[in-house]
Amino acid sequence: MSKWLKSGFAFSQFLPGILLCLLALSIAVMADELKIDHIRFEGNTAFSNKSLREILKAEEGKAFNSKNLKLDEILIANYYTQRGYLDVFVSSGFKKNGNKIDITYRIREGTRKFLKEISIQGNTEASTQGLRNFFKIREGDPFSRTVIEDGLNRMEDYYLNNGKPYALFADTTHFENDSLVVYRLKIHEGPTVYIKEIRYSGRERVKHFLMRREMAIAKGDKYARRLIEKSQSNLYSTGLFRSVEYRIVPLTDDGTEVLLQWKVREKKARWVGYRFGVGYEDAAEKGNLTTFDVTLEGGHRNLFGTARSLSLQVVPSFYFGREVSSAPRTFNNPKNQISLNFVEPWVLNTRTPGTFQIAYSREKPPLTVRPARNLSTSFNIQHQYDNNWGFTSGVAFEQVNVEDSGTLSVDSTQVTDFRELVPGQDRIYSFQLNPVKDRRDNVLNPHIGYITEFRNQILYASSRLQIARQGELVDTSATNLLYKTTASWVRYQKFPGRKKWTLATRARASGMLEIGKRNNIRLIPESERYYIGGSTTIRGYSERGIGAEDLVVSQNGDTQRLPVGGKYLLLLNAEVRVPVWWLFYGEVFLDAGNIWEEWDDIADNPGLKMGTGLGLAVLTPFGPIRFDYGFKILRESGESPGEFHIGISFAF
Numbered sequence: 001m002s003k004w005l006k007s008g009f010a011f012s013q014f015l016p017g018i019l020l021c022l023l024a025l026s027i028a029v030m031a032d033e034l035k036i037d038h039i040r041f042e043g044n045t046a047f048s049n050k051s052l053r054e055i056l057k058a059e060e061g062k063a064f065n066s067k068n069l070k071l072d073e074i075l076i077a078n079y080y081t082q083r084g085y086l087d088v089f090v091s092s093g094f095k096k097n098g099n100k101i102d103i104t105y106r107i108r109e110g111t112r113k114f115l116k117e118i119s120i121q122g123n124t125e126a127s128t129q130g131l132r133n134f135f136k137i138r139e140g141d142p143f144s145r146t147v148i149e150d151g152l153n154r155m156e157d158y159y160l161n162n163g164k165p166y167a168l169f170a171d172t173t174h175f176e177n178d179s180l181v182v183y184r185l186k187i188h189e190g191p192t193v194y195i196k197e198i199r200y201s202g203r204e205r206v207k208h209f210l211m212r213r214e215m216a217i218a219k220g221d222k223y224a225r226r227l228i229e230k231s232q233s234n235l236y237s238t239g240l241f242r243s244v245e246y247r248i249v250p251l252t253d254d255g256t257e258v259l260l261q262w263k264v265r266e267k268k269a270r271w272v273g274y275r276f277g278v279g280y281e282d283a284a285e286k287g288n289l290t291t292f293d294v295t296l297e298g299g300h301r302n303l304f305g306t307a308r309s310l311s312l313q314v315v316p317s318f319y320f321g322r323e324v325s326s327a328p329r330t331f332n333n334p335k336n337q338i339s340l341n342f343v344e345p346w347v348l349n350t351r352t353p354g355t356f357q358i359a360y361s362r363e364k365p366p367l368t369v370r371p372a373r374n375l376s377t378s379f380n381i382q383h384q385y386d387n388n389w390g391f392t393s394g395v396a397f398e399q400v401n402v403e404d405s406g407t408l409s410v411d412s413t414q415v416t417d418f419r420e421l422v423p424g425q426d427r428i429y430s431f432q433l434n435p436v437k438d439r440r441d442n443v444l445n446p447h448i449g450y451i452t453e454f455r456n457q458i459l460y461a462s463s464r465l466q467i468a469r470q471g472e473l474v475d476t477s478a479t480n481l482l483y484k485t486t487a488s489w490v491r492y493q494k495f496p497g498r499k500k501w502t503l504a505t506r507a508r509a510s511g512m513l514e515i516g517k518r519n520n521i522r523l524i525p526e527s528e529r530y531y532i533g534g535s536t537t538i539r540g541y542s543e544r545g546i547g548a549e550d551l552v553v554s555q556n557g558d559t560q561r562l563p564v565g566g567k568y569l570l571l572l573n574a575e576v577r578v579p580v581w582w583l584f585y586g587e588v589f590l591d592a593g594n595i596w597e598e599w600d601d602i603a604d605n606p607g608l609k610m611g612t613g614l615g616l617a618v619l620t621p622f623g624p625i626r627f628d629y630g631f632k633i634l635r636e637s638g639e640s641p642g643e644f645h646i647g648i649s650f651a652f
Contacts, residue, residue, distance in 0.1 A: 033063055033099065034063065034064040034096070034099050034100070034101050035061065035062070035063060035064060035099060035100055035101065036058055036059065036060050036061065036062055036063075036064050036100075036101050036103060037060065037097070037100040037101060037102055038060065038102045038103070039053060039056070039058060039059075039060055039102075039103050039105075040102070040103070040104045040105070041104075041105050041107065042104060042105070042106045042107065043106055043107040043108055043109065044107045044109065045109065046080075046083075046085070046109055046112070047079070047080075047083075052076060052079070052105070054497075055075050055076070055079055056068075056072045056075065056076075057071055057072055057075070058072055058103060064094075064101040066094075069092045069094070069103070070092075072092065072105065073090045073091065073092055073105070076088075076090045076105060076107065077089075077090045080107075080109065081144075081145060081146075082144045082145075082146050082147075083112075083142050083144065084112040084113045084114060084142030084143050084144065085109050085110055085111075085112055085113075086110070086113050086143065086145075087110030087111065088107065088108065088109055088110055089107075089108040089110070090105060090106070090107050090108075091105075091106045092104065092105050092106070093106075111178055111179055112142060112179065113142070113143040113175070113179055113180070113181050114140060114141065114142055114143060114179060114180055114181065115137055115138070115139055115140065115141050115142075115143045115180075115181050115183065116139060116176060116180040116181060116182050117139060117182050117183070118132060118135055118137075118139075118183045118184075118185070119182065119183070119184045119185065120132060120185050120187065121184075121185070121186050121187065122186050122187040122188060122189065123187050123189065124189060125159070125162065125164060125189050125192075126158065126162075131155055131158075131187075134151045134152075134154040134155045134158070135147065135148065135150075135151030136150065136151065137151075143181040143183075148171075148183060152169060152171070152185075155169070156169070157225075157226075159189065160223075160224070160225040160226075161224045161225055161226045161227070162222060162224070163192040163193050163194065163222030163223050163224070164189050164190055164191075164192060164193070164223075165190075165193055165223050165225070165248070166190030166191065166193070166255065167187065167188065167189050167190050168187070168188040168190065169185060169186070169187055169188075170185070170186045170188075171183065171184065171185045171186070172184050190255075191254055191255055191256045192222065192256065193222070193223040193255060193256055193257070193258055194220065194221070194222055194223065194256060194257055194258070195217060195218070195219055195220065195221050195222075195223060195258060195260050196219065196220075196251050196257035196258060196259060197219060197251070197259045197260070198212075198215065198217075198218075198219055198259075198260045198262070199259065199260075199261050199262065200262045200263075200264070201261070201262070201263050201264075202262075202263050202264040202265055202266070203264065203266070204266050205266060205269060205302055205305045206240055206264075206266060206302065206305050206307070207304075207305040207306060210238070210305070210306060210307055211235070211262070211264075213346070214231060214234040214235050214238065215231045215234075216228075216230040216231045216234060217230075217231055217260070223248075223258065228246060228260065231246075232244050232246060234351070235262075235264065238307045238345065239267070239301055239307075239309075240266055240267060240301060240302055240307055241264045241265060241266055241267060242265040242266065242267050243264065243265045244262070244263075244264050245262070245263045245264075246260060246261060246262050246263070247261050247263075248260060248261075249261055266302075267301065269300055269301055269302045270298070270299070270300055270301075271298060271299060271300075271301060272297070272298035273297050273298065274294065274295060274296050274297070275293075275294075275295040275297075275622060276292070276293070276294055276295070276622075277292070277293035277295070277648050278290065278291065278292055278293075278625075278646055278648070279291040279293075279535070279646055279647060289319045289320070289321040290319065290320050290321055290646075291317060291318070291319045292317065292318045292319070292320075293315055293316075293317050294315065294316055294317075294318075295313060295314075295315045296313070296314045296315075297311060297312065297313040297314070298311065298312060299311025299312060299341075307345045308342070308343065308344055308345065309341075309342070309343045310340075310341070310342050310343075311340075311341045311343075312338070312339070312340055312341075313337075313338070313339045313340075313341070314336075314337070314338050315336070315337040315338075316333060316335075316336050316337075317333070317334065317335035317336065317337075317363075318331065318332065318333050318334075319331070319332055319334060334363060334364045334365065334368075335361065335362070335363040335364070335368075336361065336362055336363075337359065337360070337361040338359070338360050338361075339357055339358065339359035339360075340357065340358045340359075341355060341356070341357050342355070342356045342357075343355050343356075344356075347381050350383070351383070351384075352381050352382065352383040353381065353382055354379065354380070354381045355378075355379070355380050355381075355382075356377075356378070356379045357376075357377065357378050357379075357380075358376075358377045359374075359375075359376050359377075360373075360374065360375050360376075361373070361374045362374075370402050370403070370562075371402070371403040372400060372401060372402050372403060373400070373401045373403065374398065374399070374400050374401075375398070375399045376396065376397065376398040376399070377396070377397050378394055378395065378396035378397070379394055379395055379396075380392055380393065380394030380396075381393055381394060388437050388438055388439050389435065389436070389437045390435075390436050390437075390438070391433065391434060391435045391436065392432070392433075392434045392436070393431075393432060393433045393434070394431075394432055395429075395430070395431050396428075396429075396430045396432075397427075397428070397429055397430075398426070398427075398428040398430075398527070399425070399426070399427050399428075400425065400426040400428075400525065400527060401424075401425050402424055402425070424463075424464045424465055425463065425464040426461060426462070426463045426464075426525040426526075426527070427461070427462045427463075428459055428460070428461045428462075428525055428527070428528065429459060429460045429461075430457055430458065430459035430460075431457070431458050431459075432455070432456065432457040432458075433456050434453065434454065434455045434456065435453070435454050436451065436452070436453045436454075437450075437451065437452045437453075438451045439451070440492065441492075444619075444623045444624070444649070445619060445623075445624065445650075446492040446502075446504075447492055447494070447502045448492055448493060448494070449491075449492055450489065450490060450491040450492065451488075451489075451490050452488070452489050453486070453487075453488045453489075454485070454486070454487055454488075455484070455485065455486040455488075456483075456484075456485050457482075457483070457484040457485075458481075458482070458483055458484075459480075459481075459482050459484070459528065460479070460480070460481050460482075461479065461480045461482070461524070461525050461528065462477065462478075462479050463477060463478045463479070463480075463523065463525060464476075464477050465477065465478060465523075478523045480514060480516075480523065480524055480525075481514070481515040481516060482512050482513065482514055482515065482524070482528065483512065483513045483515065484510070484511075484512040484513075484528070485510065485511060485512075486508065486509070486510040487508070487509050487510075488506070488507070488508040488509075489506070489507050489508075490504070490505070490506045490652055491504070491505050491506075492504050495576055498578075500578075500579050501576060501577065501578050501579075502576070502577040503574070503575075503576055504573075504574070504575045504576075504577065504650070504652065505573065505574050505575075506571070506572070506573040506574075506652045507571070507572055508569070508570075508571040508572075509569065509570050509571075510530050510568065510569040510570075511567065511568045511569070512524075512528075512530075512567045512568075514567075519598070521564060521565065521566065521567060521597045521598070522550075522564070524567075526565065529564070529565030529566060529567070530565055530566050530567065530568070530569040530595050531544040531546075531547070531563055531565050531566075531595065532544070532546045532547065532569055532571065532593050532594065532595045532609075533545035533546035533547075533609075534645070535626075535628065535645035535646070535647040535651065536647065536651050536652065537571055537591065537593060537651075538571070538591040538592065538593050538609055538610070538611050538630075539589060539591055539611045539613055539615075539628050539629075539630030539643065539645055539651070540591070540611025540612070540613060540630030540631050540632045540633075540642045540643055541609065541611060541630070541632065541643060542643055544563040544565075545563070545643075546593075546594065546595060546609050547563055547564060547565065547566055547594075547595045547597075548563075548564040548597065549561040549562060549563055549564060550562045550564055564597065565595065565597075566595030566596050566597045567596065567597060567598060567599075568595065568596045568598075568599065568601075568602060569593070569594075569595045569596075570593050570594060570608070571591075571592075571593035572591070572592045572593060572608075573589065573590070573591050573592075573651065573652055574589065574590045575587055575588070575589040575590075575650075575651065575652075576588045576589075577617075577650070580616075583618050583619040583620075584616065584617070584618050584619075585616070585617045585618075585619070585624070586614070586615070586616060586617075587614060587615035587616070587617060587626075587628065588613075588614055588615075589612065589613060589614075589615065589628070589630070589651070590610070590611075590612045591610065591611045591612070591630070591651075592608045592609065592610045592611075593608055593609060594607065594608050594609050609632075610632075610633035610634065611630040611631060611632055611633060611642070612630065612631055612633055613628060613629050613630035613631050613642065614628070614629060615627060615628035615629070615645075617650065622648065623648055623649040624648070624649055624650055625646075625647075625648055626645070626646065626647045626648070626649070626650065626651070627644075627645075627646055628644070628645040628646075628647075628651075629642060629643070629644050629645070630642050630643055630645065
């Protein structure tokens with residue numbers, strides 16, 4: 001053993017020298033790296049050099065890779081053939097001058113071909129005009145084999161979803177006068193196929209009725225691949241199965257009747273899991289805090305074999321840092337949450353999951369200004385339509401108890417008859433209905449698409465308060481009937497000229513209407529007001545760091561500032577996400593927005609707070625982990641230059 005230890009120590013003495021040599025070697029290799037100096041084209045008359053450069057893998061000023069030459073030849077050839085140049089020929093070559101490379105692509109374009117006619121024969125199930133509409137090309141357009149193949153795929157889907165799985169297609173292409181194309185398609189439709197029987201295998205705990213309930217196709221229906229695949233998707237969405245497979249078995253010699261055989265593998269009914277989250281805040285009065293959330297959860301996903309589920313979730317939150325800038329660093333557990341969830345997958349005999357939840361939380365400073373306990377219960381339903389629209393709706397009750405409220409100092413010009421309010425208890429009853437249209441290509445890391453959302457909530461709040469009149473605390477109560485609404489639109493698209501970059505934009509507007517107006521934001525429960533500022537709204541500002549603040553004096557004499565919030569909110573965001581390396585993305589963002597306590601305040605102060613900055617995100621199975629630094633734009637006197645933010649998932 002000592003011999004190996006001595007060898008290890010000896011190797012460690014040479015390790016710095018080895019690393020230095022490797023670093024020097026990598027620098028030398030980078031210095032000698034071949035760079036592309038010029039890219040030239042010869043023979044192109046139909047398309048400009050700029051158009052062709054945009055489709056190449058090779059780029060001027062970037063590293064030279066000889067493997068990209070053959071790939072670029074294929075890309076150029078495809079570009080021409082999709083636009084009617086079926087006889088195009090492309091070759092390439094390069095010259096080396098020191099560590100610089102000049103590339104030349106030589107193109108022989110040939111004669112451009114145009115569609116003269118599409119002829120369809122053999123169809124009896126569908127009309128000729130109906131089948132012709134599958135081809136998104138008109139007579140006289142440049143002939144594109146890609147467009148023709150897309151039309152064939154749509155036609156095949158039509159037959160597969162209308163009882164004709166054995167349909168065959170034979171096509172030929174004829175040329176006239178060297179530039180006109182006649183496309184002829186002959187169809188053999190085959191017999192119409194019906195689902196005679198449906199069987200299931202592999203079930204252990206799952207009830208038979210549940211399998212049957214998830215079927216989008218039934219016995220006696222025509223064969224339809226779309227409905228069979230939807231049935232497969234429905235079975236997967238229950239969360240009960242590891243695998244769901246199907247096969248079609250002919251039952252008659254002519255193949256007109258078939259057996260739809262399903263084979264499934266169930267997941268374990270009991271499950272446990274965990275998640276981890278981290279955040280960071282650095283503010284002058286709150287000090288700097290790194291927060292950690294640990295989510296522990298477990299449950300049963302298939303109660304009595306009916307796909308009903310029961311789960312328990314516990315979330316302890318910790319922090320490490322200074323509560324105020326002058327305090328020493330400490331480690332504490334200021335917040336704990338626990339929730340029990342029951343899910344009924346079919347409400348009112350429709351594919352509408354319903355979730356019943358009971359939750360309890362307790363939190364204290366520095367994550368909140370005042371210690372508080374929260375008990376809530378809710379029942380929500382969610383339904384998704386085939387056209388990407390969906391909705392969530394539900395009812396909820398919440399009770400908030402402030403344990404050590406302290407004294408809340410309020411400007412006397414903002415409150416009638418009294419100067420100070422001390423929240424004690426809120427009881428909130430609410431109903432919500434939220435339509436959503438989601439066309440994102442990926443939920444965690446979207447590149448293309450959009451999401452449109454309208455949130456609508458009616459709530460009744462009963463609050464017990466203490467007010468200070470002439471130095472004495474007096475118990476009182478306040479009730480509010482509110483209508484809250486939010487319209488939000490988020491879009492994801494390719495950045496112009498950069499296919500791998502993503503441009504994300506968001507616009508959101510929120511407002512609330514007081515029925516029986518009290519005209520005092522402080523009589524509305526804190527949990528129902530709008531707040532802005534922080535890692536998911538306007539970066540460069542601390543969480544809820546925009547808007548008016550009240551001074552809170554606790555019973556031990558400490559003071560903190562409490563965000564007042566507002567009744568109206570406007571938020572605008574733009575962000576460019578750039579792949580850097582492997583799972584890392586860079587971000588450049590611009591955020592703007594504000595909140596207002598009353599409608600009249602918008603006219604008095606219509607300006608927006610703005611922040612800009614840079615960020616780095618790393619993709620993980622749980623979503624991106626993000627590190628952003630935002631700078632305040634046109635910051636006011638006494639404000640910090642900016643803020644550093646850590647978060648899970650992109651800002652929007």
